[in-house]
Amino acid sequence: MKLPAHLSHSSRETLERCAKAYFLTRVARAPQAPALWLVGGSAVHEATEHYDLMSVVGNGDVFPAGQVWEVYFNNQLTEAREKEPNENKWRRSKTEGIEDWRRMGLQFVQSYIDWRERSPWEIWTTPDGEPAIELDVSGKLPGCPVEIKAFLDRVFWDPVMKKLVILDLKSGKRPPKTAAQFETYAALLKVKYDVDVHMGVPFMNRKATLGKPFDLSGVDVKEIGAVYGAAWDQILKGDFKANGFPRECYPLCDVQAACAAQNGPLAHLYDPASPGYQPQF
Known part of the structure; x- marks a missing residue:
């Protein structure tokens, strides 16, 4: 069983929401239904x-x-x-x-x-001379032994407030509930370029305007790294339990066909919890 070589905000979020879904997508590489x-x-x-x-x-x-x-x-x-x-x-x-x-x-x-x-707002230019459009800030944070992958939709320079703003485009209906994604990005941006970010904000495409902003001035690189370090420890321990609420899986989960908790038709090929399990990896 080959573990992924890195983490990301989305993979850590999946692990937190349902560790079984993380296992099926990132480790077992089960087929994922398009959305x-x-x-x-x-x-x-x-x-x-x-x-x-x-x-x-x-x-x-x-x-x-x-x-x-x-x-x-x-x-x-x-x-x-x-x-x-x-x-x-x-x-x-x-x-x-x-x-x-x-x-x-x-x-x-x-x-x-x-x-x-x-x-x-103006597109920020990195110290390397790169416009901050789909900016790759992947790297390691203190307390996490593996790389954290991250691509920032945009980083803007606010000429009025004289501060940096991370923007993430959201074409869905729901705005982000927490600052977790932006905090991860701010920490990685700090490590890579030694710059501080003032704010993280979603652009809600359906409403044609910015959503609720998140204050990022107090982001602690070590605290964010510790969160990812704990997630990696869970992965190393093989703690991949299903979330226990099968009705909440639809329509979010794209590997239900491979999940024993959902009686998926492919579960015997990808989920060790399935009777007659025959691994495909």
């Missing part, structure tokens, strides 16, 4: 990244939003169909089908562009 909201959200991220890359070289005003969106959305659909050709097996909202996302996604991209055009 239409992830297809659309990924395309929104790619299209807005394209816009910002054009904007930093002065070409943002000629950005062909509709064409760019169609390319990225269709590419994401193709990737999802390669994983699971039967679209009826995809996880999706009952009210948001593919054509709904084709329309909504472009609106989400345009909402970000409109906000960028009226916002005074």
Whole structure:
């Protein structure tokens, strides 16, 4: 059984929510059912990244939003169909089908562009001269022996407050409940560039505006590292229990077909808790 070589905010969050789901996705490598909201959200991220890359070289005003969106959305659909050709097996909202996302996604991209055009914030440039767009700040934190992978959607410089702001695009309906994601990013940014971040904030594409900001001025690198160190200890111990609330698994979990707690048809291939377990890794 080969353990992952790194952690991330999303993987630690999965471990905390349901350690069994972490095991099935990150260790057993069970098949993951595509989700239409992830297809659309990924395309929104790619299209807005394209816009910002054009904007930093002065070409943002000629950005062909509709064409760019169609390319990225269709590419994401193709990737999802390669994983699971039967679209009826995809996880999706009952009210948001593919054509709904084709329309909504472009609106989400345009909402970000409109906000960028009226916002005074500027894309931050790292000490290495790199624009902070999908910025890789992966690295190690004190107290955690493995690398923590992290790519920041954007880091902005606020010329009014004279401070850095981490922004994360959210194409879903719910804003983040805690500052955990932003705190991880702030700690890694501090280690990599020795800079302090003032605030973390989501951009809620559906509402075309910023969500609730999180104060990051008190982030302690060692405390964040200790959180990830504890998660890694749990992984090393092989503590991969299911969360105990099967009804809460749908539609969030994408490996239910491989989970014994859900009586998944593939559980005997990937879940050691399944009778007749025959590992595939």
